Amino acid sequence: xxxxxxxxxxxxxxxxxxxxxxxxxxxxxxxxxxxxxxxxxxxxxxxxxxxxxxxxxxxxxxxxxxxxxxxxxxxxxxxxxxxxxxxxxxxxxxxxxxxxxxxxxxxxxx
Numbered sequence: 001x002x003x004x005x006x007x008x009x010x011x012x013x014x015x016x017x018x019x020x021x022x023x024x025x026x027x028x029x030x031x032x033x034x035x036x037x038x039x040x041x042x043x044x045x046x047x048x049x050x051x052x053x054x055x056x057x058x059x060x061x062x063x064x065x066x067x068x069x070x071x072x073x074x075x076x077x078x079x080x081x082x083x084x085x086x087x088x089x090x091x092x093x094x095x096x097x098x099x100x101x102x103x104x105x106x107x108x109x110x
Contacts, residue, residue, distance in 0.1 A: 003077065
């Protein structure tokens, strides 16, 4: 069982990863629409790139904070819980790495 605060933090990281995936899907759809139409479409301000960079930063910051919490010497998190959290964090990091955003924005994996 993961402590409630840590569980909330893990949930926020997962939500951030979902938002990143949704933004990437929107970006791909927009790019396909732009390429398939020979006629220039009506353009409105699109903040997808900024939103993506922001969400990527939020996720990286959240991961770093979790690692700091778990590695801090005053942490009283049981070893079994700590190992479970590390495993979940590694899965989130792997999923983020597979999206290749580090190539676009920098960060871990570059």
